[in-house]
Amino acid sequence: MAEWYASLSTLELVFFYIAIVGSVLLIIQIIMLLVSFGGAGDMDMDGDFDGDTDTDSGLSLFTIKSMTAFFAFGGWCGFAAASYISNAWAPILIAVATGVAAMFCVALSMRAVAKLQCSGNIVKEKMIGKTATVYVSVPPARSGRGKIVLTAQGSYTEIDAVTDENARIPVDERVKIFEYKEDFAVVGREKEKIAAEAKEE
Numbered sequence: 161m162a163e164w165y166a167s168l169s170t171l172e173l174v175f176f177y178i179a180i181v182g183s184v185l186l187i188i189q190i191i192m193l194l195v196s197f198g199g200a201g202d203m204d205m206d207g208d209f210d211g212d213t214d215t216d217s218g219l220s221l222f223t224i225k226s227m228t229a230f231f232a233f234g235g236w237c238g239f240a241a242a243s244y245i246s247n248a249w250a251p252i253l254i255a256v257a258t259g260v261a262a263m264f265c266v267a268l269s270m271r272a273v274a275k276l277q278c279s280g281n282i283v284k285e286k287m288i289g290k291t292a293t294v295y296v297s298v299p300p301a302r303s304g305r306g307k308i309v310l311t312a313q314g315s316y317t318e319i320d321a322v323t324d325e326n327a328r329i330p331v332d333e334r335v336k337i338f339e340y341k342e343d344f345a346v347v348g349r350e351k352e353k354i355a356a357e358a359k360e361e
Contacts, residue, residue, distance in 0.1 A: 171251065172242045179235025186232045189225055223332055225270060226263040234259025270295075287312060287340040298322065298329040298347065308335060308347060320344040 168176065238255025245251055290310060295318065298306030302322045306329065309318050323329055325348055339346035 169242065171248055172239055175235050175239035175242055175251070175255065177235075178231050179239055182228055182230075182232030182235050185228045189228060223267070223270075226266040229262040229266040230259035233262035287337050287345065290337045292319070292321075292335055292337060292345075292347065294321070294329050294331055294333045294335060294347075297331050298335075300326050300328050305344060308337075308345065321347045323347055325349065 234255040237258040238251045241251035241254040242248075290312060292308040292310035294306060295309045296307035298308075298321050300323065302324065305320045305322055307318055308321045309316065311317070320343060321335075322344055323335075324346065329335060329347070329349060333349060335347040335349055337345045337347050
């Protein structure tokens with residue numbers, strides 16, 4: 161093992177460490193996801209990430225899960241390529257391409273999972289006060305709709321959302337449901353967090 165490790169090039173070591181860290185984080189997230197589906201309630205299955213990139217189709221790419229998949233899969237493919245290809249740029253390009261593909265796969269998978277909901281069985285009164293995670297960023301001042309996801313009434317649910325706040329609520333932000341209308345929820349962030357941000361500005 162020591163001889164194998166010592167034989168690795170600098171590029172191989174970089175990819176190796178990236179792959180290890182990404183894989184560990186990916187395994188942790190998979191376990192958290194399984195626990196949540198097992199009935200752990202409104203567990204936060206995504207961490208905060210400042211990247212607020214989503215497409216018109218509602219596909220969120222730059223989330224914690226997709227970025228973790230990028231580093232895990234990209235790292236291992238880059239490591240394998242660096243072991244057989246002497247040119248340094250080729251493994252890097254292969255790693256980036258594989259990582260981007262993994263990001264899209266994870267984003268598509270999470271959107272598909274979020275669609276597995278039973279919106280017709282949702283009791284509106286029970287939704288008020290629940291916390292959720294923003295899946296597609298919510299435009300400010302009810303100028304458009306975003307999407308939130310949460311485990312509610314035994315179902316992992318995706319709901320359209322609007323906000324009365326003057327700032328866009330980014331992807332992966334934790335929000336609270338204040339109202340639930342016919343086909344969308346009115347959400348907002350914690351007042352303490354908003355006040356802290358305003359003070360910093």
